[in-house]
Amino acid sequence: MRLVVADGNFKADHVRQLPPKTGKESIPDIWLGEGGQFMTPLLLHLKYLKEKQNSKPTKAPCENQFRVLEQAMLLSKACDVKGIVALACAQHGCFIPTCVADLPAREQQKNVDYILWELFQNGNFGEVRRILFMCDIVCQYIVHLAEHLGPDIPEHLTIDQAIGLMHVHRHKDDCF
Numbered sequence: 410m411r412l413v414v415a416d417g418n419f420k421a422d423h424v425r426q427l428p429p430k431t432g433k434e435s436i437p438d439i440w441l442g443e444g445g446q447f448m449t450p451l452l453l454h455l456k457y458l459k460e461k462q463n464s465k466p467t468k469a470p471c472e473n474q475f476r477v478l479e480q481a482m483l484l485s486k487a488c489d490v491k492g493i494v495a496l497a498c499a500q501h502g503c504f505i506p507t508c509v510a511d512l513p514a515r516e517q518q519k520n521v522d523y524i525l526w527e528l529f530q531n532g533n534f535g536e537v538r539r540i541l542f543m544c545d546i547v548c549q550y551i552v553h554l555a556e557h558l559g560p561d562i563p564e565h566l567t568i569d570q571a572i573g574l575m576h577v578h579r580h581k582d583d584c585f
Contacts, residue, residue, distance in 0.1 A: 412499035413528070414543040414573065415521050415550075417512065419492035447495075449510045454523055461519040461557075494520050496528055499543055507531055518550055522557045534563050543571045548583075 496508035508524040521544070544550055547570045555562065562568070 411532075411537055411540040412543070413505070413540055414497050414499040415494065415524070416497070416545065417492055417494040419512075446506055447504050447509045449507055449524060449527055451511070454510050455513070457523045457526070458513070458517075458519055461522065494524065496524050499541070505532070518553075519557070521550060522554075525554075526558060526561050529558070529561050529563060534566060538565060539567045539569060541569045541571055543573050545573065547572055 492512045494510055494512055496505045497503060498505060505528060507527045510520055510524050512520055542551070551568075551570050554568070
């Protein structure tokens with residue numbers, strides 16, 4: 410069994426760079442790299458988000474108001490990235506390569522869909538039959554998971570769900 414946890418960080422924002430002006434021309438911002446190893450490929454991630462614009466939003470059985478999501482949307486318009494979302498090994502605490510993604514607008518389920526898709530494409534699930542997926546809003550997220558990722562989920566894989574101890578107290582029994 411693999412233990413995987415998903416979580417977002419809204420302090421890892423990125424301020425949009427304004428190109429310096431030299432006379433009549435402006436010099437474009439030049440990125441040294443896309444993040445490599447741990448970050449998802451930016452262009453593939455943005456393409457996926459554009460294709461999934463109409464994914465179904467879901468509400469948690471507890472109808473909980475997750476304040477951190479609302480607060481994240483109030484961030485400065487100067488930021489082109491509002492935070493990151495990542496998958497990590499819940500046993501060892503390390504990020505899973507290619508499973509860290511920028512949150513270009515706000516936390517949306519399709520961002521987690523994409524990094525899970527990356528996990529299923531690049532993870533070695535040959536002998537693994539189960540994963541325990543932990544997330545602060547797993548009761549909300551898991552509802553349409555099979556619909557969102559369908560054929561990309563390995564057939565032999567069972568996905569169990571859990572809410573971490575830090576977040577479980579904000580949920581009802583219906584969430585389990």
